[in-house]
Structures are given as structure tokens and as C-alpha cells.
Amino acid sequence: MKKMLLVIALAVVSFANAQKGTYFVSGNVSFWSSKDSNNSSESKTDRFGFSPRIGYQFKDNWTVGIESGFSSDKNVYTYQENAMNNQERISKNYSVGAFVRYSKSLSQMFLLYADLGAGYKNSKETNTNSFSNPVTFTNTFDGVYAAFAPGLFLNIKNNFGLNFGIGGLTYSNTKSDQNNGKNSNFYFNFGQSFNIGLSKNF
Template sequence: MKKILVMAALAICSFANAQKGTILVGGSIGYTSEKSEFRFTEAKASTFTFSPKVGYQFHENWTVGGELSLSSTDVDNPNEKYKDNKFRTGGFVRYTKSLSQTFSVFADMGAGFQTVKNKDYAANNSYVRYKGDGAYVDVTPALFINMKKGFGLNFSIGGLGYETLSYDDNGEDYSNFYFNFGKTFNIGISKNF
């Protein structure tokens, strides 16, 4: 029995060390849907997101790298419709804790710059454009499932963060703290080389 436990411990340690010094390539797609009341009318917002990442795993638990994110949000209520297109670029730090050879949990902390373009559709089918630039910081916990040879699936259901935007043409400045656990679902794949 002791030999089996020692062999299992060595296997887990060798799995964790095999990732050190590797390049992490991954990406995720996500979907968010929210309903809210605004001025006594119900609004529905749907967001689709694509987020690729590349990083270097310099320690068995730590990875650092760069990230991009492209997202599109459609908001629809009885009085107006508008669409946001957001582009983010920045860096991330990931801490990973291996639970077994198959499962790990990790948390990504990302920070960087963002650009948003809005189209606000008026009642007469015309629209107004707005553009804003700002910064973001967020933390996202997730689950990693090792499929085979460093390929894995990543799952997350939200996180928390803070973002700012400053709109052109003397538009309003915007800042938002968000906590979206349970409102977002992301699934992704990753590979260590």
C-alpha cells in the first residue's frame, strides 16, 4: 500500500513539474445574458466573447502572458436598441493548483487597455456612434480538466473586476465594478507546449 501511495505522489509531482518551462496557448468563448429594469421597462443584454491567451509557465504553479478579448453586446428594450463592440488587450498572471492528474483549479488576474464602440439605434432607424477608451482589471477563477498530453478544457462561471471608459466628444466617463458569478459561462481549450 505504501508503494502505491509513493508512486501516486511521484506521478502527481512529475505531472506538475512537466508543465514548468512550457508555453501555454489557449482561448475561450463565452456567453452572458442579463435582464434588468431601466425606466420601468425590461431590457435584455446578450454578450458573446472570444478570448485567446499565450503565456509562459515559469513555475509549476505560475504562468504569465498576454491576452486579447473581442466581445459584442446587444441590448434590446421596447424604447431603444444598441450594440457595443469591445476590444481588450493586456497581460495576465495565472496561479494553478493541481488537485489530481486530471483536475486543476486556477485563477487568472488580467489587466490592460480596452476600446468600446457603441451604436445606439434611434426610433427612426438611424443610429449614433460613440467611442471610448479605458482600462480594466479582473480576476477569474476556473476549472481545468486535463484531457491528454497537455490538452485541456477550461470552465468558468464568472469573476469580478473593475473597468473604466472615457468617451470621445465630451461624453460621460464611465467606471464599473462588476461581480458576475453565475451570470457568465465560459468554455475554452488550452495546450502546454
């Protein structure tokens, strides 16, 4: 897929300009599902995510805006011989913040950009076991995040097009509301992930 994008980018010689005084809205929707199994157990994971954005291009090549995000993960573990050990974990994540974008036109069809965002995030994790007396544990985390992500915009028609992302850098620092436990994470997945979104400039 990365080679395909590179070939397309080199083959087309026209790009959409990020012009001063214009607005844009964009959003990414993602769904991922996986299943792992063996003779004694099975693990299934479903993940859904949605991240809308609104930005104002206050200067040629520079944009500021508001971003938000929602994702939901469901993990189910089932055991063939002992159903009492079955477990389910559901995680829901919310975020809201601001971002700044620098973009560079390569032609009327393609635009390169890099986003730097930061804001507030909240996570809620619920774990349920299937023992004889099922018990549910819930843990909530609040904190901050910062992220850097480069991307490519493909102008299909009238500044409506597709955003292509290939990962980046993400840092988050959260604290549990139940036991004051802290969770600090740093992710580097540049070139290791791929996502597609829609964008419209006005």
C-alpha cells in the same frame, strides 16, 4: 451545474502539472441570446464573445502571458403599436493586456488556477432609432481594466483540455472620446456565471 463540477472534481484523483518552461494557449468562446416580450413590446439581445490567451510557465505553478478579448452585443426593441419607437443598440468591446496565473495540481486530470489580469479596453456603442428620420448616435470609450478569476482545468488527453470558469472580480475605468464622460464599473459575479474554454499545454 456547480454540483456536477464538484462531484466530478471529488470523484477523480489525478491532475495536470503546470511545469516550468512550458507554454499554453487557450480561448473561450461564448454566445448568449434572450428575448422578453409582452402585449406591447419585445426586447431581444444577442451576445458573442471570444477571448484567446498565450502564456509561458516561467516557474512551477506560475505563468505570465498576453490576453485579448472581443465581444459584441446587439439589443433590438420593437413596439407592436408604434414601430416609430423601435430602437437598436450595438456595442462592440475590445481589450488587450497581460496576466499572471497561479496554478495548483490536484491530480493528473485536474488543476486549479487563479488569474490576475490588467490592460487596455475600448468600447464602441451605436444607437439607432426608427423615427420618421432615423438618427444614429455613436459613442466610443477608452480606458483600463483589471480582473481576477479562478478556474478549473480538466486534462482530457496530452495536456489538452477544458477550462471551467465560475466568475470573479472585474474593474474597468473608461472615458468617452466624444464628451469626456467617464464610466467606472466594478463587477462581482463569483459563483453567478459559468463559462467553458479550451486549453493546450506544450
